[in-house]
Amino acid sequence: xxxxxxxxxxxxxxxxxxxxxxxxxxxxxxxxxxxxxRLALKILGRKTILVVPACCFAVIDxxxxxxxxxxxxxxxxxxxxxxxxxxxxxxxxxxxxTDTRVVxxxxxxxxxxxxxxxxxxxxxxNEDILYVCYDNEAYMNTGIQRSGATPFSAWTTTxxxxxxxxxxxxxxxxxxxxxxxxxxxTACVSYVDDxxxxxxxxxxxxxxxxxxxxxxxxxxxxxxxxxxxxxGFLAVRSRVFPLMEVEDGGSTRRIxxxxxxxxxxxxxxxxxxxxxxxxxxxxxIQQHVDRRWAELASRFDLPKPAxxxxxxxxxxxxxxxxxxxxxxxQAHAATLSERExxxxxELLSSMWNNPAYASxxxxxxxxxxxxxxQLAGSF
Amino acid sequence: MPRxxxxxxxxxxxxxxxxxxxxxxxxxxxxxxxxIIEKICDLAAKGAFHPRIIHVESEHSAMAAVIGAxxxxxxxxxxxxxxxxxxxxxxxxxxxxxxxxxxLANVNRAMAPGWSIxxxxxxxxxxxxxxWMQFYCESAQEVLDTTLLAFRVSxxxxxxxxxxxxxxxxxxTSEPTEVPDAxxxxxxxxxxxxxxxxxxxxxxxFGALLRPPFYQEVRAKLQEAMEGALKEIDEADQLWRKLxxxxxxxxxxxxxxxxxxxxxxxxxxxxxxxxxxxxxxVEGIKIGGLKVRVFRPFPFEELRRALAxxxxxxxxxxxxxxxxxxxxxxxxxxxxxxxxxAPPVSCYVGGLGGRDVTPxxxxxxxxxxxxxxxxxxxxxxx
Numbered sequence: 001x002x003x004x005x006x007x008x009x010x011x012x013x014x015x016x017x018x019x020x021x022x023x024x025x026x027x028x029x030x031x032x033x034x035x036x037x038r039l040a041l042k043i044l045g046r047k048t049i050l051v052v053p054a055c056c057f058a059v060i061d062x063x064x065x066x067x068x069x070x071x072x073x074x075x076x077x078x079x080x081x082x083x084x085x086x087x088x089x090x091x092x093x094x095x096x097x098t099d100t101r102v103v104x105x106x107x108x109x110x111x112x113x114x115x116x117x118x119x120x121x122x123x124x125x126n127e128d129i130l131y132v133c134y135d136n137e138a139y140m141n142t143g144i145q146r147s148g149a150t151p152f153s154a155w156t157t158t159x160x161x162x163x164x165x166x167x168x169x170x171x172x173x174x175x176x177x178x179x180x181x182x183x184x185x186t187a188c189v190s191y192v193d194d195x196x197x198x199x200x201x202x203x204x205x206x207x208x209x210x211x212x213x214x215x216x217x218x219x220x221x222x223x224x225x226x227x228x229x230x231x232g233f234l235a236v237r238s239r240v241f242p243l244m245e246v247e248d249g250g251s252t253r254r255i256x257x258x259x260x261x262x263x264x265x266x267x268x269x270x271x272x273x274x275x276x277x278x279x280x281x282x283x284x285i286q287q288h289v290d291r292r293w294a295e296l297a298s299r300f301d302l303p304k305p306a307x308x309x310x311x312x313x314x315x316x317x318x319x320x321x322x323x324x325x326x327x328x329x330q331a332h333a334a335t336l337s338e339r340e341x342x343x344x345x346e347l348l349s350s351m352w353n354n355p356a357y358a359s360x361x362x363x364x365x366x367x368x369x370x371x372x373x374q375l376a377g378s379f
Numbered sequence: 380m381p382r383x384x385x386x387x388x389x390x391x392x393x394x395x396x397x398x399x400x401x402x403x404x405x406x407x408x409x410x411x412x413x414x415i416i417e418k419i420c421d422l423a424a425k426g427a428f429h430p431r432i433i434h435v436e437s438e439h440s441a442m443a444a445v446i447g448a449x450x451x452x453x454x455x456x457x458x459x460x461x462x463x464x465x466x467x468x469x470x471x472x473x474x475x476x477x478x479x480x481x482x483l484a485n486v487n488r489a490m491a492p493g494w495s496i497x498x499x500x501x502x503x504x505x506x507x508x509x510x511w512m513q514f515y516c517e518s519a520q521e522v523l524d525t526t527l528l529a530f531r532v533s534x535x536x537x538x539x540x541x542x543x544x545x546x547x548x549x550x551x552t553s554e555p556t557e558v559p560d561a562x563x564x565x566x567x568x569x570x571x572x573x574x575x576x577x578x579x580x581x582x583x584x585f586g587a588l589l590r591p592p593f594y595q596e597v598r599a600k601l602q603e604a605m606e607g608a609l610k611e612i613d614e615a616d617q618l619w620r621k622l623x624x625x626x627x628x629x630x631x632x633x634x635x636x637x638x639x640x641x642x643x644x645x646x647x648x649x650x651x652x653x654x655x656x657x658x659x660x661v662e663g664i665k666i667g668g669l670k671v672r673v674f675r676p677f678p679f680e681e682l683r684r685a686l687a688x689x690x691x692x693x694x695x696x697x698x699x700x701x702x703x704x705x706x707x708x709x710x711x712x713x714x715x716x717x718x719x720x721a722p723p724v725s726c727y728v729g730g731l732g733g734r735d736v737t738p739x740x741x742x743x744x745x746x747x748x749x750x751x752x753x754x755x756x757x758x759x760x761x
Contacts, residue, residue: 046579046582047579048579049577049579051447058587058588059588061584061587062584062587062588063587063588063589063590064584064587064588064589064590064593065587066587067582067583067584067587069582069584070582071579071582072577072578072579072581072582072583072584072585073582073583073584073585073587074447074450074577074584074585074586075584075585075586075587076443076446076447076473076586077443077469077470077473079439080439080440080443080446080470082440083435083439083440083441083443083444083447084443084444084446084447085447086433086435086440086444086447087403087405087433087443087444087445087446087447087448087449087450087451087455088447088448088450088451088577089447090403090431090433090444090447090448090453091402091403091431091447091448091449091450091451091452091453091455092451093431094402094403094430094431094448094451094453095451095452095453100579117436117437117440118435118436118437118439118440118443120436121435121436121437121440124436125433125434
């Protein structure tokens with residue numbers, strides 16, 4: 001039985017224990033959207049209505065008379081998630097209900113392509129809804145066809161010839177940010193704390209909010225079912241999918257997690273959909289990613305670097321469990337795999353930059369943990 | 380107290396929507412519907428009612444938005460015409476199959492290409508099989524009364540309604556119209572309580588995958604509701620007659636009791652036909668009129684009763700199913716097939732894209748039908 005790690009009696013991820021999204025859903029093993037839905041609903045809570053167009057999740061939730069969502073779920077036509085959610089919002093308001101959260105939950109086809117017109121209009125009207133696009137980078141529900149979200153050179157059943165898709169992925173983030181909406185974020189379940197913090201923030205903001213999730217798909221990306229979380233780590237670390245948020249129509253633009261970068265090759269080589277690529281192709285993709293990152297880094301605030309020496313002064317002596325924590329980290333360091341070490345390092349670093357841990361005592365704790373993990377030598 | 384006002388057909392729709400206190404309205408402009416949504420915005424701005432108006436970017440989203448709102452239990456309305464209705468097509472199925480009591484006003488306008496803004500019925504009749512009731516109206520008063528009736532009947536049988544009116548001839552023509560007071564409307568149209576809705580206290584999904592054992596059963600229930608709707612329409616019509624003195628029937632006759640010949644049509648052409656019927660009666664031709672007001676659910680019994688034992692039925696269609704003939708004619712003939720009282724039928728198609736249907740053209744149809752019939756499927760009215 002897995003137990004959530006705790007600091008001072010509080011889980012280090014502020015993940016509510018209540019499970020809303022239930023067992024028995026129909027997602028493939030390792031499906032990114034199943035994990036996303038489970039975590040997102042823990043934050044959004046039971047007073048949420050999901051509006052779901054045609055997409056994997058429309059199947060995952062279950063056929064009549066089953067539903068795994070644990071909250072009311074309205075299936076809508078493929079291209080109508082944003083418009084239908086706008087109607088649900090207005091209908092609730094006409095009953096005097098302005099609290100219930102209305103969430104459009106759509107795939108990349110329903111967002112980048114067929115549903116884009118309605119999405120843009122709902123953003124322009126600043127509808128009080130949260131639109132979540134879980135982007136698995138192709139029409140996966142119909143069996144891996146190219147979408148506007150499919151990355152350059154990816155194999156799909158409709159881009160079967162070398163080198164795969166000839167065009168780059170549509171920069172939906174830039175388009176949504178240009179709508180100057182109250183909140184825009186990218187997130188990925190591999191960075192749980194960052195993911196949860198963004199849903200927590202989006203939950204409290206009124207007006208149009210958009211969260212873009214990178215959502216792994218083992219059959220579509222041709223990865224092992226066990227590689228779902230790992231592929232998300234590599235997408236972020238390689239800067240293929242930077243984690244960011246934009247608030248107040250653009251007044252705050254932040255990269256929220258900025259781990260030590262790895263070459264794009266490491267992200268690509270684990271996925272069968274890129275296995276046809278030659279060295280020159282990978283170099284070209286690396287250059288594209290570098291250019292995009294340079295653009296982003298010039299316009300977005302980067303997170304403050306995590307402390308690398310001593311623990312914050314305020315924490316010294318104020319935290320009686322420090323020795324215990326150091327011993328714990330040292331004792332376990334040897335037994336951890338490379339992936340687990342990477343995970344803990346990413347987690348601590350994302351906690352350091354997460355506003356959910358903004359209080360001085362939280363920051364002290366996180367800083368201390370990072371310092372200790374570095375002192376432990378193996379992290 | 381009711382008040383008398385000079386209203387166009389479109390203004391009559393807007394007045395009815397305000398009287399019904401529609402809660403969520405999706406709006407998008409298209410000629411000749413636009414003055415409906417303008418008037419609705421005007422009435423809302425003046426505080427006549429307090430709807431949530433969603434200014435969508437297309438008719439497709441207008442219908443999607445009212446579908447979303449209807450699933451929360453709100454009373455909903457939208458209006459469109461022609462290309463806009465065609466764009467909504469997928470979602471008309473969604474509203475019908477979803478058993479949502481949405482009311483839509485469609486101003487009949489011919490389909491492009493070439494562009495036409497003038498009336499014919501091909502837009503609404505192309506949506507025949509989407510699971511919507513359809514009411515074809517003739518006057519601003521009938522439009523106002525029928526819009527209120529549509530809300531009542533839709534909410535009782537959980538099937539959406541389309542109130543249909545001719546472009547310009549009715550939508551933009553002013554007529555003295557009685558606007559009922561709020562108390563009368565309240566007696567006719569109680570507050571809507573949805574039998575099922577999106578409710579966080581009772582989470583369930585709507586519209587999930589229906590496997591073959593279930594799908595047909597759900598559609599059979601829609602058919603059952605449609606069949607039951609005629610009785611509800613009749614009851615609503617009787618109640619309205621009691622409250623206001625006005626009733627419109629399911630089909631309605633004119634000088635039909637002793638008529639040998641019935642001129643059968645729908646919408647504003649019925650008004651023109653009455654003038655011709657009066658004229659021909661003077662000549663001693665025993666002709667009467669029959670207006671088909673409710674097209675879905677289709678009034679088989681009412682039509683059979685009305686057409687029983689006549690010497691001839693002349694059916695005029697302002698629409699055409701290409702490769703077949705007039706759509707009302709096809710449907711009326713389907714009601715008469717194999718039935719012993721069925722009269723011979725003479726079919727005409729004309730008035731497409733706003734071409735005038737004049738008293739002379741109607742008289743021409745009658746005279747031609749009284750002469751030698753050559754057995755053709757239908758004749759054009761040019």
